[in-house]
Amino acid sequence: MPSLAPLASGLGGALGGLAEQGIAALTKPKKKPPKRRKPNANDQKILAEGRAMAQRTGIQAYAQDAVLRVQRPADYKRLRAAGKLPSQIAERLRAAQQSPAAPRVDFRQFSQGAAPAPTPAAPTPAPAPTPAAVPPEPRPNFAALFEGLDAAERAHLELAIQEGRGAETWRQIHAARSPQPATSAAATFVNDEPSPMPELDGYSETSGLPDARPRPRKHLAILPLQQGQLEGLLRGVPTLQKLDKRLLRLLAGRSSVARDVAGVDPASGVYHAAPGETAYGIAKKLTGSPDRVAELVAANPGNQGPVWQLPPGWLMFERDTAAPVTTARRYTVLQNDTPYGIAKKLGALPSRPKWWSELKAANPHKPTKDNGGNWESLYAGEEIGIPDEWAASGSIPNGTPPAPPSPIPSTGPGLPAPGQTGTMDPGIYLQAQALLALWAKQNPGACVPADFGLNPTDFTGTATPRTSMALASFQAWWNKARPSSPLRADGVLDELTYRALFTVTAAQVPTPTPAPTPTPTLPGLPQLPDWLGKVLGGSAPIPPANLPQPAPIPTPQIPVPQLPQQIPPWLEALLKGTAPNAIPAPQVPPQFPSLPVPQFPSPPIVPATQPTTEDDGSAVPFLTMLGAGLFLA
Known part of the structure; x- marks a missing residue:
C-alpha cells in the first residue's frame, strides 16, 4: 500500500523525536540550586x-x-x-x-500651667458613596516639646507620641531632669510625684561596690633571689645542694608566689571568690601559676560556689605578730579569760578607772572591735602585756593558775586556725632558714645552735624549735650591732626580722664576674716571622707573664702533607730576579722555610709593570708565597 508509506514515515519520525526528547530529559543532569553562603x-x-x-x-x-x-x-x-x-x-x-489618629496637643494649656496632653482624635467618617478628594489634615507641630532634650530622650518621646502616651512620657522626662521643684508653669503636675532619692554620702558613679570579702591583716611576701645570689648561697651553704630542685625554686621565690590575697580568710583557710572569678584565675592569683588549677579542683570536688577551700601548700597562715610585747610584765591568758577578768584578777579594779585604755595601750598589736571597746580575739596561751602603771599582784604574779587547766594549743605558722590573722608565701621560712645558715657560717659563735644549717633536716620550711632559737640569736646579734633599729627578740619571724636577715646575707653576696673567654689558638701552625707580622699589621700580642694562661683546648692534629722538593724554573727565576723585567725581590730571611713544589713547564714570561714609588716592596714575599700556594693546591 504505497499511500500509507508517507504517513508511517511521519509517524515514525514523530515517535522517534519524542523518544529522543524523553531520553535527553532523563539523562540531562539536573541544575544544582545555588549554594547559600554560610553566615559568619x-x-x-x-x-x-x-x-x-x-x-x-x-x-x-x-x-x-x-x-x-x-x-x-x-x-x-x-x-x-x-x-x-x-x-x-x-x-x-x-x-x-x-496619621489620622495622631494625638493633638493643645498648646493653650502651657499658658494655663498644664502639661501638654493628647486630645482624642476625631472619628473617621464613613466613606461617602461618591468619595471626594479630601486634603490630609496637617500633623501637629511637636517641636516645642523636644527643646532641651538629648538624642535618647528625643527618641523616647517620639515613640511615646506615636503610641499615644506622649504627655505622660513628657512629664516623666522633665521630672527626671529636674530633681528640685521646677518653677515653670508646666511643672505644677510634678508636685504630686515622689521626690527623688537623695545621693548617698561618698557615692561615686565611677567607683565600684566596696569589697566585703575577708582579707588578711598582713601578708609577708618572699623576696626573690637573683641568679648570682642563689649561686652564692649554694656555695656558702653546701648542704642546700642536697635539696630537691623544686625546693630550691621555692627558696628562690620562683614558684608559688601570691599576687593578691584579697578574699583569703586565714582563720578558716578558704578563699571567697569575686563575682565572675574562675578556678583558673584563683590559681593564677594565689600561686602565680595557672597550671595548679588541678590542685584547687581536687580540693573542692564539684564546687561551683564562691567559697573555695585552699589546697595545702598554697599559703602559710600565722598570727598577727606585727609588734611584740614591750612592757616589763607579761600575762599568759587562761581559758575563759576576759579583759575585765584579767584587770580584776591583777588588782587594777577598782583602783584604776582607765584600766581598759591602759591595757589596750600596752598591747597595740591586738586589733579591737566595737569602736575600740573590746579585743577581737583572746586565746588561751597567748601572752599579753601588763601596763607598768598597774601595781604588782602577788596572788598571781605571772598568770599561772593554782590548778592548770587544759589550755588550747597554739598553732604555729602554717595551717589555718582561729588565731591566724596573716598570711605569707610558702617559701618564706625555707628561705629564712637558708639565710640563717649562711649568717651562722659568716659569724661563727653568734648562732645558737652553732651547727644550724649543717644538716638537711634544718631546712623544713616550717617554724621548728631550732629555727626559733637561730632567729632569736640573730635578733640579739642585730640589736647589739644596731641598737638604733632594734628587732624583736622572741625568735618570731616577722617582716622586720626577715628583711634584716635578707639585708646582711643575700644582699651582700657579690655577683660573680664571668671569666674572659680566651682566644682560641689553632695548634700545629708555625709562628709568624717578624717581617710577615709587620706586613699583616703587627705581630700577635704577647700575653703578660703574671697572668695564668688558660689550658689549650685539645683538638685533633691535622697532618701536614709533604710537598715535592723542586721549584719550577720560572718561579726560581722570579725569586732570584733573573727573569726579564722582574721585580727585584728582597732577601728572604733564613728562618723562612723553603717551599717545595712539584715540576711544572715554564709558562711564557709576561712583562711586568714597573713598580711606582708608592709600591710596598715588603709585600712581595707574602704575595709570592700566596702564588706558590695557589699552584700547589
Whole structure:
C-alpha cells in the first residue's frame, strides 16, 4: 500500500523525536540550586539585630531586611537607595495609618500651667458613596516639646507620641531632669510625684561596690633571689645542694608566689571568690601559676560556689605578730579569760578607772572591735602585756593558775586556725632558714645552735624549735650591732626580722664576674716571622707573664702533607730576579722555610709593570708565597 508509506514515515519520525526528547530529559543532569553562603559572625550579628529590632518595634520587616542584607547584599543596597526595603515600606504604611489618629496637643494649656496632653482624635467618617478628594489634615507641630532634650530622650518621646502616651512620657522626662521643684508653669503636675532619692554620702558613679570579702591583716611576701645570689648561697651553704630542685625554686621565690590575697580568710583557710572569678584565675592569683588549677579542683570536688577551700601548700597562715610585747610584765591568758577578768584578777579594779585604755595601750598589736571597746580575739596561751602603771599582784604574779587547766594549743605558722590573722608565701621560712645558715657560717659563735644549717633536716620550711632559737640569736646579734633599729627578740619571724636577715646575707653576696673567654689558638701552625707580622699589621700580642694562661683546648692534629722538593724554573727565576723585567725581590730571611713544589713547564714570561714609588716592596714575599700556594693546591 504505497499511500500509507508517507504517513508511517511521519509517524515514525514523530515517535522517534519524542523518544529522543524523553531520553535527553532523563539523562540531562539536573541544575544544582545555588549554594547559600554560610553566615559568619558578622552575619549572625546582623540577623540578631534585625530580630531584636523586629521584636522591639513589632515590625517583622526588619528581620526580612537583615536576611536580605546577608543573603543578597547587592539587592539590599539597591532597594535601600530606592526606599523600597520591606522595613521602609512598613514604616510608611504605619505612619499613614497612625496619621489620622495622631494625638493633638493643645498648646493653650502651657499658658494655663498644664502639661501638654493628647486630645482624642476625631472619628473617621464613613466613606461617602461618591468619595471626594479630601486634603490630609496637617500633623501637629511637636517641636516645642523636644527643646532641651538629648538624642535618647528625643527618641523616647517620639515613640511615646506615636503610641499615644506622649504627655505622660513628657512629664516623666522633665521630672527626671529636674530633681528640685521646677518653677515653670508646666511643672505644677510634678508636685504630686515622689521626690527623688537623695545621693548617698561618698557615692561615686565611677567607683565600684566596696569589697566585703575577708582579707588578711598582713601578708609577708618572699623576696626573690637573683641568679648570682642563689649561686652564692649554694656555695656558702653546701648542704642546700642536697635539696630537691623544686625546693630550691621555692627558696628562690620562683614558684608559688601570691599576687593578691584579697578574699583569703586565714582563720578558716578558704578563699571567697569575686563575682565572675574562675578556678583558673584563683590559681593564677594565689600561686602565680595557672597550671595548679588541678590542685584547687581536687580540693573542692564539684564546687561551683564562691567559697573555695585552699589546697595545702598554697599559703602559710600565722598570727598577727606585727609588734611584740614591750612592757616589763607579761600575762599568759587562761581559758575563759576576759579583759575585765584579767584587770580584776591583777588588782587594777577598782583602783584604776582607765584600766581598759591602759591595757589596750600596752598591747597595740591586738586589733579591737566595737569602736575600740573590746579585743577581737583572746586565746588561751597567748601572752599579753601588763601596763607598768598597774601595781604588782602577788596572788598571781605571772598568770599561772593554782590548778592548770587544759589550755588550747597554739598553732604555729602554717595551717589555718582561729588565731591566724596573716598570711605569707610558702617559701618564706625555707628561705629564712637558708639565710640563717649562711649568717651562722659568716659569724661563727653568734648562732645558737652553732651547727644550724649543717644538716638537711634544718631546712623544713616550717617554724621548728631550732629555727626559733637561730632567729632569736640573730635578733640579739642585730640589736647589739644596731641598737638604733632594734628587732624583736622572741625568735618570731616577722617582716622586720626577715628583711634584716635578707639585708646582711643575700644582699651582700657579690655577683660573680664571668671569666674572659680566651682566644682560641689553632695548634700545629708555625709562628709568624717578624717581617710577615709587620706586613699583616703587627705581630700577635704577647700575653703578660703574671697572668695564668688558660689550658689549650685539645683538638685533633691535622697532618701536614709533604710537598715535592723542586721549584719550577720560572718561579726560581722570579725569586732570584733573573727573569726579564722582574721585580727585584728582597732577601728572604733564613728562618723562612723553603717551599717545595712539584715540576711544572715554564709558562711564557709576561712583562711586568714597573713598580711606582708608592709600591710596598715588603709585600712581595707574602704575595709570592700566596702564588706558590695557589699552584700547589
